[in-house]
Amino acid sequence: MAVIVRTENMEVAITLILALGGVLLGGLWMPVEFIPEVVQNISKALPQYWALQGYKEVILSDGGVSDIWLNLIILIVAGVAGGILALVSYPRFLRQSRS
Template structure:
């Protein structure tokens, strides 16, 4: 399992496309939207920063699903999955070994984006323990959903399209693009059905209200529940994924 994790992590860190989606594009979006809204919006600078930096951190964490879909589809079509299935390596260890590198990449992404917010925009970080637990939970849900999608979709294009729907649709409806307070009541209700809302809610409790770990128990519980659902779906989808693999 650890051998798979090490090999996959090295490949991901050498993938320039992944670097673009994971680090460069989010930073461009953060700079662009803070610049735009600081000139046309009446929000206080600190309120603007604590909305946009964690908001886009949450949104772009879900873009890891694109890389996961591409990786698993390539392994399936190349026969790698079928060859691994013929070895004594248990299914659980194979999936965990493939999943962990993406989890690590998302954690690094969150650290980089929040650090950028601190250095450039004086983003307050709040309680380190609460921030760490919430960030781990966010990485868990985004990658567990990515794993489920990777084992369910038939083509890379289908996976990429669904990622756009989940990442961008969830960001829009989950209140990542603009404060929910200025949206209609029904939109505020709809937002609570999306994990992106709970991710941002947890960050705002920590960054804005100096919340501790006990104060973010609900966002963490909701995110873990979404993540476990994704993991279960991936486990159930694996037999079908294996049947599709070339021998």
């Protein structure tokens, strides 16, 4: 977030929106099954959803890595995408910090 936002207040606002929105849509506050189907489909695009599904598989069903391989791949792809976004945004961040 630090390389994308321009002000500290903007960082706080965006962090809250992303964190709380991800928590709500990812099923961490209430089960995804209780929210409307359209929102359930949107939640499948969030890493929080896939992390929670993996946790549930391991904890409730005594699953192993072979049971959550798809969850792990999706979370790794999300992490790599975030890393690439940070690397791409870093030169702009450096230019701003010098001025």
